[in-house]
Amino acid sequence: MDSSSAKIVVGYALTSKKIKSFLKPKLEVLARKKGIIFVAIDKSRPLREQGPFDVILHKITGREWRLQLEDFRQIYPDVVVLDPPDAIQHVRNRQSMLQEVAKLKLRGCRGQVDVPKQLVITGDPATIPSVVAKAGLKLPLVAKPLVVDGTAQSHALSLAFDELCLTSLSPPLVLQEFVNHGGVLFKVYIVGDSVRVVRRFSLPDVHKQLGNGVIAFPRVSSAAASADDADLDPEVAQLPPCELLNCLSKELRCRLGLRLFNLDLIREGGTGDHYYIIDINYFPGLGKVPGYEHVFTDFLLNLAQSKTEKPSASLPDNPEDILRDEPNSK
Template identity: 65%
Template sequence: MRLNGEISSGGEEEEEETTTFSGQKVVVGYALTSKKKKSFLQPTFTTLARNKGIHFVAIDLNKPLPEQGPFDIILHKLSGEEWREIIEDYRQTHPEVTILDPPDAIQHLHNRQSMLENVVDLNLSDCHGKVDIPRQLIISKEEDPSSIPYEVTKTGMKLPLVAKPLVVDGSAKAHELFLAYDEFSLSELEPPLVLQEFVNHGGLLFKIYIVGETIKVVRRFSLPNISKRELSKFSGVFRFPRVSSAAASADDADLDPSIAEHPPRPLLEMLARELRHRLGLRMFNIDMIREYGTRDVFYVIDINYFPGFGKMPDYEHIFTDFLLGLVQSKCKKKPTT
C-alpha cells in the first residue's frame, strides 16, 4: 500500500528512553507529511517527551496499519480518501487507541462553508463579548464567474470583499487570499470560493490555539483598516499573502491597547468548549479578529485543524502534558479486573 503525497518515511523512531507514570511507556504513532513532521516534531519537543516516557514511531504507509504498533495514540495529518478509510477502519477496530482526531471530524474543516457553521448559532452573550462570522457568500464550482457580481449585488454585501478558496485541502492554492475593491473584478476569480465582507480590525489578528483543555492566544499582524476614501480610490482584485501564518508575531510590538487587548478569557473558554464539542476535535486553532472601534465584538474568520503548533509558545510542554493526559484518562476508564 502506498499513499499519494509526501510523507515521513516508515520505520523512523526516536530513541527509547525513560518510562512515564506507573512505569508505562506511551507509544505515539504518527503519519505526517515531511513538512509537518519537521515543524512539529522538533528536537526540543521530542527530547522533552522522551524524558517523560513518550515514544514517537513513524507509521509505515507501505504496510497495513493493524500490523504495526501497538500504539497508545495515533497522530495524523494526511490528505486523501484512501488514508481516511484506513484510519477510520482502524479507529473502529481498535477502540483502545486514541486517534487524533477522527477523520470525518477533520473533514468538516476542509470546507470553509461547513467550517464556520458551528460558530453562527453560538450564544456567548453572557461571556463578556459577542462572537460571529463575517457576512459571506458561497460561490459553487458550477457557478459562471461572470454571474458573481450579480450575486454580490443581490445579497447587498458591502465592499471590500475577501475571496478565499472554498476547499481547504492543504495545498498552497487553498490558502490564496484576495481582496476585491469592486464586485465586477470578482469575475476574474475561479470558483468554488467564499466571499466574506472585510471587517476593519486594526491590522491585528488573534490566533487561538486549542490543545485539549489548553487555550493559548498569539497576536499576529494583519491587513490594515480600509477607509471609504481608500475604497473609492482603488478597483480590482489584489492577492495578498496568507496573513495568519506569518512568522512575525505582534506580541512584543508597541500596540494601541484598545486593539491589542486579548479577547476576554471567559469568552475564549466558552468558545473553545463549544467548538471542541461541536467539531469533535481536540487540537485546532481559531483565527479571530476584533471589530475596530469595539471592545467586545469578535469575528471568527477561519478554523484550522492541526495548524503550525511549533510556532505556539511553550508548545513542547503543552503537548507533552496533553498526550500524557490522554493516556491517563484512558487508563482511568478501563474496567478493573
C-alpha cells in the first residue's frame, strides 16, 4: 500500500528508542489492513516540504522542531498534530503537570482524586530543611527531578527520611509527601476516547521511619515491575472504578489539551476510594499495554472520520476488561 491509497497517512518524528518500542511489526501490519500507513519524517529536511500527512505523531524535543511544527500547523491547519507542543511542554514540568489535577472537582464518580502536597526546590540545597518545615510537609518525602525529558534519569526517585538528608538532594526537583498505597500503582493509559489500566509495583508502604538518609530508586513502575498476575491483597489490587476513570480522563483531556498520555495513580491505603495522581506522562510506553495495536489504530481511524469531534473517554463495563481486553480487529 502506498500513501495515495491509504485512508490515513501518519507522519512520525520519534526517537530511535520510541520507534523500537512503539512501531512494532504487529502494529504496522494491523494498521495496513485498516488503511493506515506510517511514514518517517526526515528531520534533516524542512517539515513543510514533506507529506502529505493526515496526522503527525511526534515525541522529540528542541526549539527548532517546535518552530517547524508551528509553521506546519499554520500552513496545513487540517492536519492533526498529536499533540500540540505547548500542551506537551506543560506536562514535562512536574511543577505545572499536576496543577490542573489540583483544580478538579469530581462529583458522583465513586472516589476522590487529589495530588500529594508538594514543593518545588530550585535553590541552595542547604535551605531545603527550612523551606520544607515552613511549607509544613511531612517526612518521608519523595524527591523527583523537576523536568521530565524522556530519559531514565528524569523518572528516577529518591525517598528522604529525615531533615538532615534533605541537604544532600540536587535541585531542581520536586518534593512530594509520601502516601502509603500498598506498594501498587495504576498506570492509566488514555488514547483518545479509550482508556486502559495496568498494575505496577511501586514503593513499599512506610509505617515507621525505617532508617536515615536518602534511598534512591531507579524507574519504579517499569514493565519488569508488572503486578498484573501477582498474589496481592484484593483491597490493594482492586482496579479503580470505571466511573472514576471516565470522569478523570474526560476532565484531564479537556484541561490538558492532550489525547495521548498516561497517569500514575495510587490509592491511599485504608481509604478505599481516595486516590492521588503522582505523575502525568505524554505519549507513554503503549507497547506495554495488551492489545495496544487495536486501541491505537482505532484511535487513528476515529481521527480520520471526524477531526473536530471531541469524544469523552470511555471504559468497558467490566473493570477487569480494562486490564486485559484486546479489542477485535475491525
